[in-house]
Every structure is written in C-alpha cells, then in structure tokens.
Amino acid sequence: xxxxxxxxxxxxxxxxxxxxxxxxxxxxxxxxxxxxxxxxxxxxxxxxxxxxxxxxxxxxxxxxxxxxxxxxxxxxxxxxxxxxxxxxxxxxxxxxxxxxxxxxxxxxxxxxxxxxxxxxxxxxxxxxxxxxxxxxxxxxxxxxxxxxxxxxxxxxxxxxxxxxxxxxxxxxxxxxxxxxxxxxxxx
Amino acid sequence: xxxxxxxxxxxxxxxxxxxxxxxxxxxxxxxxxxxxxxxxxxxxxxxxxxxxxxxxxxxxxxxxxxxxxxxxxxxxxxxxxxxxxxxxxxxxxxxxxxxxxxxxxxxxxxxxxxxxxxxxxxxxxxxxxxxxxxxxxxxxxxxxxxxxxxxxxxxxxxxxxxxxxxxxxxxxxxxxxxxxxxxxxxx
Numbered sequence: 001x002x003x004x005x006x007x008x009x010x011x012x013x014x015x016x017x018x019x020x021x022x023x024x025x026x027x028x029x030x031x032x033x034x035x036x037x038x039x040x041x042x043x044x045x046x047x048x049x050x051x052x053x054x055x056x057x058x059x060x061x062x063x064x065x066x067x068x069x070x071x072x073x074x075x076x077x078x079x080x081x082x083x084x085x086x087x088x089x090x091x092x093x094x095x096x097x098x099x100x101x102x103x104x105x106x107x108x109x110x111x112x113x114x115x116x117x118x119x120x121x122x123x124x125x126x127x128x129x130x131x132x133x134x135x136x137x138x139x140x141x142x143x144x145x146x147x148x149x150x151x152x153x154x155x156x157x158x159x160x161x162x163x164x165x166x167x168x169x170x171x172x173x174x175x176x177x178x179x180x181x182x183x184x185x186x187x
Numbered sequence: 188x189x190x191x192x193x194x195x196x197x198x199x200x201x202x203x204x205x206x207x208x209x210x211x212x213x214x215x216x217x218x219x220x221x222x223x224x225x226x227x228x229x230x231x232x233x234x235x236x237x238x239x240x241x242x243x244x245x246x247x248x249x250x251x252x253x254x255x256x257x258x259x260x261x262x263x264x265x266x267x268x269x270x271x272x273x274x275x276x277x278x279x280x281x282x283x284x285x286x287x288x289x290x291x292x293x294x295x296x297x298x299x300x301x302x303x304x305x306x307x308x309x310x311x312x313x314x315x316x317x318x319x320x321x322x323x324x325x326x327x328x329x330x331x332x333x334x335x336x337x338x339x340x341x342x343x344x345x346x347x348x349x350x351x352x353x354x355x356x357x358x359x360x361x362x363x364x365x366x367x368x369x370x371x372x373x374x
Contacts, residue, residue, distance in 0.1 A: 112366075157366060157367075169366055172358070173362075176360040179299075180344075181343060184344055
C-alpha cells in the first residue's frame with residue numbers, strides 16, 4: 001500500500017515504480033467520480049455510477065472503500081486476493097481512510113506512508129497541479145493534518161522531498177520485504 | 188547484524204557495504220585467535236589472549252561472545268551502545284551463535300541471515316578460500332546444516348548466489364529499516 005495525503009506525489013511514485021519493477025501488479029480502483037482528461041477505463045480506474053458502486057458494497061466485493069470529497073473509491077477484493085494467492089505482489093495506491101480499512105482485513109500487508117516535507121509544500125503542489133479548485137484544496141489541507149497523525153498505523157514513512165530519493169526508498173522497501181523471513185517459504 | 192555460516196560471503200558483503208554506505212559504523216570484534224596474514228589490530232579484530240578475554244567476560248564487557256572452532260570471539264558492548272545512543276547505525280558481522288545471543292539483549296536489532304545457495308556451493312567457496320584445512324571445513328559444513336534451521340530467528344534471509352545482488356539486497360534492507368515508522372522519532 002502506497003498511501004498519504006492528496007498531492008503528496010504517490011501517483012508519481014506509483015507510475016515510476018511500475019515502470020522499474022515490472023513484476024508488480026497494480027490494483028485498479030473502482031470510482032464514482034468522473035474521468036479526468038486522459039484517464040482510461042480499466043487502467044486508471046473502473047468508472048461506475050453510484051448505484052453500481054452501492055451494489056458492489058452490498059456484495060462485499062471491496063477490500064476497502066471510502067467516500068472522499070463526495071466521490072466513492074473502492075478496491076476490488078478478488079484481484080488482490082487472486083494475485084497474492086499466485087505468489088504475486090500487488091500495489092495499491094490508496095488514500096489514508098482506505099489504507100486503514102485494508103489494514104484491518106490484511107494486517108500483514110506492507111503499508112507505506114508518503115508524507116510531504118511540510119504543509120506549505122503540499123499546498124504548493126496541489127495548486128501547481130491545477131486540477132483542483134481553491135476550496136477543494138483548503139478542504140484537503142485541513143484533512144491532511146489529521147491524516148499525518150495516522151502515520152503510526154503504517155509500517156514505513158517516506159518523506160517525499162525528492163522524488164527520485166522517495167522512489168529509491170520505496171523500491172528498497174519492496175526489495176527488503178521480499179527478503180523478510182516471514183515472507184519466505186523455508187520448506 | 189550480518190550473519191550466516193562460515194564462507195558464505197558475509198565478509199565480502201560487509202566490506203562492500205562499508206565502502207558504499209559510509210555512515211555505517213563497523214563493530215570490531217575481540218578474538219583470541221591468531222591474526223591471519225594482513226589482518227590489522229583494531230581494524231579487523233582486537234587480538235587478545237585467553238586470560239584477557241576471560242576477564243572481559245567477567246566484567247560483562249561483551250554484548251555477545253562465543254567459542255567457535257576453539258577460538259573465542261566477542262563484541263565489545265560499549266562501542267555498539269554508544270553509537271546507537273548517538274543515533275548512528277552499527278554493523279556487526281557475526282557468527283550464528285553470536286547473533287542469537289545479541290538478539291536476546293537487543294531484540295529490536297535487524298538480523299540478516301546470509302545463506303549459500305546450497306551446501307556444495309559453500310564447500311567449494313571454503314576450499315577456494317584456501318585458508319582452512321579439510322578437517323576444519325568438514326566441521327564447518329556439519330555445523331552449517333544445523334545453522335540453516337536457525338534462519339527463523341532472523342528478520343531477513345538473503346541467498347547469496349550473486350554477490351552484487353546480495354549486496355544490493357543488504358543495502359535495500361538498511362534503507363528500508365531506516366524508513367520504518369517504529370525507527371523514526373515522529374515528535
């Protein structure tokens with residue numbers, strides 16, 4: 001799980017990671033929000049309407065789901081579980097609420113928190129991204145202060161003050177976790 | 188702690204590690220065995236006689252000590268503790284008996300087991316090193332089979348079938364451990 005506040009760069013880290021470690025499977029989320037320019041169905045998200053999303057909740061098809069800024073996001077359970085059963089690693093880029101939900105059902109997962117160096121830096125990144133209204137940004141910053149308190153629920157913390165360094169640390173964590181005795185079948 | 192059977196390459200990994208990660212402090216062991224050619228007092232070991240070693244045991248000056256193939260090896264406690272207190276990382280290259288002792292007094296240490304791909308490979312390495320008699324090698328191989336069962340006491344397992352890859356994994360583990368939330372002061 002790569003998680004952290006909005007705008008911290010977890011999407012950038014995710015994309016770079018997938019291009020360098022090609023044996024990692026990306027979990028694609030389901031969402032009720034509208035596609036942004038360039039977003040592709042089944043690659044960036046599965047886009048569904050609210051009634052379909054609600055039906056999936058009822059059928060327990062989500063490993064986690066959350067409502068964030070009036071949109072719903074969910075992780076299809078079967079994709080993750082099927083890949084893990086085949087001995088494959090699965091990457092989730094996920095908001096903090098979602099990560100904490102996944103932790104309840106998958107406590108042995110690896111939870112990485114990507115943090116901004118400070119709040120001002122985060123605000124500047126969100127503004128320069130230019131996809132979000134000022135009001136939406138204020139809402140996210142208010143949320144982020146609470147979110148930072150939740151770091152203690154995570155296994156790893158990466159301060160993203162340099163994207164290349166943050167990526168290197170993320171790859172190191174994945175490589176190290178693959179060497180953990182508890183993750184290796186010794187028989 | 189970098190540990191594993193004799194001849195597995197942990198000395199090679201240690202030396203490469205220290206040259207690439209220069210902020211790591213190497214713990215230098217005390218030993219009663221005689222210096223090999225080229226070994227330098229205070230760099231490779233502190234060489235002492237048995238009575239001095241016994242006195243250090245009595246004075247509780249060792250974090251761990253062990254008798255291996257009729258020689259005694261010990262890790263001076265003060266060097267390790269002083270460096271950790273200053274927030275510095277300390278590297279121990281240590282035999283398996285020693286590592287299990289350190290684990291008792293420092294359970295939060297990071298324990299890495301370097302394993303040979305197989306026993307035949309280990310025998311071949313010991314023979315090619317040319318520093319050990321055939322009898323001594325047989326003794327070590329017998330010990331190694333038991334030692335491999337102790338991997339479950341370790342945090343990480345690295346199969347050393349390629350020295351560069353093993354080194355990369357060791358560095359990844361150190362980098363990852365430095366990102367662990369439990370190792371970071373969040374206040």
